[in-house]
Amino acid sequence: MNEILLSVRDLEVGYKVGRRIIHAVDGASFDVPRGAIVGLVGESGCGKTTVARALTRVIADNALITGGQMLFDGRDIAALPEREMNRLRWRDIAFIPQSAMNSLDPVYTVEYQLNEVLRRRGGLSARQARLRSEELFEMVGIEPGRLRDFPHQFSGGMRQRVAIALALALNPKLIIADEPVTALDVIVQRQILDQLRELQSQLGISVILVTHDISVVAYVCDRVVVMYAGRVAEAGPMAATITRPAHPYTIGLRNAFPDLQGAADGMLVPIEGAPPSLVEPPPGCRFAPRCPFALERCRLEVPETHVLADGHSAACHRSGEADMLRAEGSKTQTWLSA
Amino acid sequence: MYQLKAAVGRTLQLGLVLWAVVTILFLMFRLMPGNPMAAYIDPTFTEEQQLALMAQFGLDKPLWEQYFIYLANLVQGELGQSFRYREPVAERILALLPNTLILTFTSLIIAYVFGVLAGAYLAWRRGSAVEQAAIPVVLTTRAMPEFWLGMVLLAIFSFWLGWFPAGGTRSAGTDHGSLLGLYTSSDFLSHLALPALTLAIYSQGLPLLLMRSNMLDVMKEDFVTMARIKGLSNWTVVVRHAARNALLPVMTSFAIAVGYQLQGNVVVESVFSWPGLGRELVNAVSASDYPLAQGAFLMIAIVVILMNLIADLLYALLDPRVTHV
Amino acid sequence: MSETAIARPGLVSRLFGALRLPTNDPFAVAGLVIYAVFVLTAIFADQIAPYDPTEILYTEEFDLAADLRPGEQGFVLGTTSLGRDIFSQIVHGSRSALLIGVTAALMVALIGSIVGLVSGYFGGWVDALLMRLADIAFGIPFLPFVIVLAAFLEPSIWNVVFAMALVLWRDTGRVIRSQVLTLRSRGYVEAARVAGSSNLRIIMRHIAPNILPLSFLYGSIAIGWAILTEASISFLGFGDPSQISWGYMLQDAFASQALAKQAYYWFVPPGICIILVVSAGFFITRGYENILFPKLGR
Numbered sequence A: 001m002n003e004i005l006l007s008v009r010d011l012e013v014g015y016k017v018g019r020r021i022i023h024a025v026d027g028a029s030f031d032v033p034r035g036a037i038v039g040l041v042g043e044s045g046c047g048k049t050t051v052a053r054a055l056t057r058v059i060a061d062n063a064l065i066t067g068g069q070m071l072f073d074g075r076d077i078a079a080l081p082e083r084e085m086n087r088l089r090w091r092d093i094a095f096i097p098q099s100a101m102n103s104l105d106p107v108y109t110v111e112y113q114l115n116e117v118l119r120r121r122g123g124l125s126a127r128q129a130r131l132r133s134e135e136l137f138e139m140v141g142i143e144p145g146r147l148r149d150f151p152h153q154f155s156g157g158m159r160q161r162v163a164i165a166l167a168l169a170l171n172p173k174l175i176i177a178d179e180p181v182t183a184l185d186v187i188v189q190r191q192i193l194d195q196l197r198e199l200q201s202q203l204g205i206s207v208i209l210v211t212h213d214i215s216v217v218a219y220v221c222d223r224v225v226v227m228y229a230g231r232v233a234e235a236g237p238m239a240a241t242i243t244r245p246a247h248p249y250t251i252g253l254r255n256a257f258p259d260l261q262g263a264a265d266g267m268l269v270p271i272e273g274a275p276p277s278l279v280e281p282p283p284g285c286r287f288a289p290r291c292p293f294a295l296e297r298c299r300l301e302v303p304e305t306h307v308l309a310d311g312h313s314a315a316c317h318r319s320g321e322a323d324m325l326r327a328e329g330s331k332t333q334t335w336l337s338a
Numbered sequence B: 001m002y003q004l005k006a007a008v009g010r011t012l013q014l015g016l017v018l019w020a021v022v023t024i025l026f027l028m029f030r031l032m033p034g035n036p037m038a039a040y041i042d043p044t045f046t047e048e049q050q051l052a053l054m055a056q057f058g059l060d061k062p063l064w065e066q067y068f069i070y071l072a073n074l075v076q077g078e079l080g081q082s083f084r085y086r087e088p089v090a091e092r093i094l095a096l097l098p099n100t101l102i103l104t105f106t107s108l109i110i111a112y113v114f115g116v117l118a119g120a121y122l123a124w125r126r127g128s129a130v131e132q133a134a135i136p137v138v139l140t141t142r143a144m145p146e147f148w149l150g151m152v153l154l155a156i157f158s159f160w161l162g163w164f165p166a167g168g169t170r171s172a173g174t175d176h177g178s179l180l181g182l183y184t185s186s187d188f189l190s191h192l193a194l195p196a197l198t199l200a201i202y203s204q205g206l207p208l209l210l211m212r213s214n215m216l217d218v219m220k221e222d223f224v225t226m227a228r229i230k231g232l233s234n235w236t237v238v239v240r241h242a243a244r245n246a247l248l249p250v251m252t253s254f255a256i257a258v259g260y261q262l263q264g265n266v267v268v269e270s271v272f273s274w275p276g277l278g279r280e281l282v283n284a285v286s287a288s289d290y291p292l293a294q295g296a297f298l299m300i301a302i303v304v305i306l307m308n309l310i311a312d313l314l315y316a317l318l319d320p321r322v323t324h325v
Numbered sequence C: 001m002s003e004t005a006i007a008r009p010g011l012v013s014r015l016f017g018a019l020r021l022p023t024n025d026p027f028a029v030a031g032l033v034i035y036a037v038f039v040l041t042a043i044f045a046d047q048i049a050p051y052d053p054t055e056i057l058y059t060e061e062f063d064l065a066a067d068l069r070p071g072e073q074g075f076v077l078g079t080t081s082l083g084r085d086i087f088s089q090i091v092h093g094s095r096s097a098l099l100i101g102v103t104a105a106l107m108v109a110l111i112g113s114i115v116g117l118v119s120g121y122f123g124g125w126v127d128a129l130l131m132r133l134a135d136i137a138f139g140i141p142f143l144p145f146v147i148v149l150a151a152f153l154e155p156s157i158w159n160v161v162f163a164m165a166l167v168l169w170r171d172t173g174r175v176i177r178s179q180v181l182t183l184r185s186r187g188y189v190e191a192a193r194v195a196g197s198s199n200l201r202i203i204m205r206h207i208a209p210n211i212l213p214l215s216f217l218y219g220s221i222a223i224g225w226a227i228l229t230e231a232s233i234s235f236l237g238f239g240d241p242s243q244i245s246w247g248y249m250l251q252d253a254f255a256s257q258a259l260a261k262q263a264y265y266w267f268v269p270p271g272i273c274i275i276l277v278v279s280a281g282f283f284i285t286r287g288y289e290n291i292l293f294p295k296l297g298r
Helices: A048-056 A082-088 A110-121 A126-139 A144-148 A156-168 A186-203 A214-220 A238-243 A248-255 A296-300 A319-329 A332-336 B002-030 B047-057 B063-075 B089-124 B129-143 B146-160 B179-183 B186-203 B205-219 B222-229 B234-271 B277-286 B290-318 C003-007 C011-019 C026-043 C086-122 C124-139 C142-152 C158-167 C169-185 C187-194 C199-235 C246-255 C264-292
Strands: A004-017 A020-033 A037-041 A063-072 A093-096 A174-178 A206-211 A223-228 A231-237 A306-309 A312-314
Touching (some): A004 A048, A004 A206, A020 A037, A020 A063, A020 A206, A020 A223, A037 A048, A037 A186, A048 A063, A048 A093, A048 A174, A093 A156, A110 A126, A110 A144, A110 B234, A126 A144, A186 A206, A186 A214, A206 A214, A214 A238, A223 A248, A231 A248, A248 A319, A248 A332, A306 A319, A319 A332, B002 B063, B002 B290, B002 C124, B089 B129, B089 B186, B089 B234, B089 B277, B089 B290, B129 B186, B129 B205, B129 C264, B146 B186, B146 C199, B146 C264, B186 B205, B205 B234, B222 B234, B234 B277, B290 C124, C086 C124, C086 C158, C086 C169, C086 C199, C086 C246, C142 C158, C142 C199, C158 C169, C169 C187, C169 C199, C187 C199, C199 C246, C199 C264
Parallel strands (some): A037 A223, A093 A174, A174 A206
Antiparallel strands (some): A004 A063, A223 A231, A231 A312, A306 A312
16 A cells, blocks of 8 residues: 555646636645645645645636646546546545535534435435434534534534534545634634544544644644645645745745744744736746745746655755755844845 | 514514504595595495494594594404495405415416526526526516516417416306315316416516526535535535525515515406406405405505515524524 | 725716716617617607597598508508507607606605615614604505505506605615615715714715615616506506506507407507516616626626
8 A cells, every 4th residue: 555645746727717727726746645634835825725626626617627637546536537536525535624604504404414425425324324423523522412403503613623523424535624723713723623633643534734824734734735826835744844944935934923832933024025926927936026035047947846855845946055044034134125 | 582582573563564554544545535434434325324334433533533443443353344345345355365365376386486496497507598598588577567468368378279268267157166166176277377377477587586696696605615525416516505595585585475466466366357355456446445445455465564574484484593593 | 886986086977987888788788779769759759650649540431440450551550449549659658658767766766865865874763763664665565555546646647656756765765774884884984974074975975976876776677667557557447548658558458358359469569668668677777787786797
């Protein structure tokens, strides 16, 4: 059995706007090992949610996967016929959405919605489905008596637990969690993340955690994939990537968020400017216009992905000078003058 | 507990509306030009009848006292004597009410079943040629005078093709024994067909357009996307999730539509000589049969207000967000 | 309500912005063309109609020109059972239709807007009172109300306008009120109040221009309602027999056994005219909706 569950290779996803195709994801590659939580992080509009949705192959009406592969357990789900893809959905690849409130159907009880998945997709009998529902509720720490409640009767955190229970229902190999805790307050965020990590390690499931919050990644993930403007800027083991980032964007991102674990080290420094327009992306490195370390070359040539250490790579022309980048990049002054 | 309070509050509010409508009616019929007694007393009544009615409605008393007598009589269902039929207005109206309700509900059920299905279909086929063509057609049916549609159907299906009778509820000389016997007879149904079709064609636009626009909104909801990510079948996604949610406001609009339909009935009943409340109102007004006109109007108003109330309660019943707080 | 419409300064330019004709929607254009044709027909009715619509006509053989089919004896759409020219009646009917439609629309839009403005802007007991009145108006079945009213008033086409003014302001009033409530909660109204602008000034400068498009929308819908209601009332025989309207023509046809005589040329054209004018209103407002509420558009 392969150590890698999912391997995304040169994925391209575009949106049809008028006659043009705007690429929200433009050649992204990363791996998801078995039993690992991989954080997919970046500012809004960097393409991380598009990647997440592309993995389910349920994308917007005007979106289409224009290239690349998504090798899931050895099969390319980008090329799978719709019927076969549908067999994979939820049984192998489940999804936890950002807002459980909007993603649960308001007119059915939670039990109905669990049953729907368990019976229609899992082929369980009514009795089996009831037992499994109770088991799932116990797993996520909700009293099974509340199965008969409607979504609006749960609090925000509870609803997110319901969403986790739903995702676990059919023992998937991979769960894609799209900003699963963004809408919650910090204390509830921690509870939900703890729960997710506990269940994930217990059941050996792989998780892709999509978030804009690098501190969430630092808190639960085993690996990090940093995306910028539709491409992967840096990827690597969590500890190495957070403590020794090699891409200026990762350094900047780290400066811009408080630490979820409490002690924020130093000031919060935002990265000035906004991600580039994907209609006319910069020709070289896409981060160059906002990068304090950008050279002439960065603006003209697309950087290659440089392997720094085992499993740690960065797409930056200056990744050889990573020590200098880190030293200068942690100074507030560097980012203000950019 | 909260819902009960809201329901009681709404009922009281509509009770007040009913009281206001009753009062407006009282003022209209008393303040009209001419003899104020004309509201209840026809000059051709015998002297004893006149005196009895004077006493019953306190017509010799001051206006405010008449008002309270009027209210007291109303509460007891006493609406006076019809000039033309020489029988109590309440009896006459209660006898006509079933005809009107049968026509209304038959046509509305047809309209809603068709409208909901067609609306969901058009939402699903959004942007297609079928949809592009259908929307103006539906808008046109809303722009038709209902009685004119009735006339055209009558001219074609009754006078030209001879498939359906031209009016009334039964053929001359037929007797079905009981009311139930009448309503279940094929003779009655063939009389019902054209007026019900007329009203149904006019009414289907509302549920259709409502269902379509609701479906388009609901299809954009996260839970519909999630249902697809769950790998549920297209049918389950569209019918059990999208349509089920879109249906909610359409169902409540049914009760409101009953109220509106009663107004449309006035003209359509006249075209098809359908012995219902609407035609009775028109005939009573034409014949200056004031007590009957007043009674028929009141009955229609009561049904309209009652249906508004039912719409509210129905919404609470169908939407778990309201029922299960 | 688009943000650009709010940001644009000046009452006059807003007025033009709001009433900008939706020429990019083919349906709206069709609606405008229909309106134009009917307005012109109404204005030049005397020139267009070959006969007086109430005149009893005779054939060249001095027989009553009754129940002639279209084209016979040169009558374009034939004649009625009493020997009147149907085409001339259609042409003159446009006058009643437009007269009623426009006045009723003005009344409904005006009363509804004033009620909505006052109710939404001042709130408190004024609002409570006006909204309870609206509740009562919602409890009144409209068409039966017009019929009962017709029983007491002289037969006239104005009864319909009067009844609409009495009852149908309720829909416009409620919608305008909620729109005013949203507008009032926006920053710039609060700012104007803090800056010491008078209520009247705030209403005229900041609120009225923003609800104008909505009043216009409801007014256009009221045109259709008025024409349909007048047709129903005339059909039921409560109209003014001296004023030729399409509803009156239908009543005349129905009462004269036109259905049994299969005289489609008599009762189909007035119905088509009503449908055209009423749906023209729908098509135009549909076009406006796209401009007014871009989010509702597909």
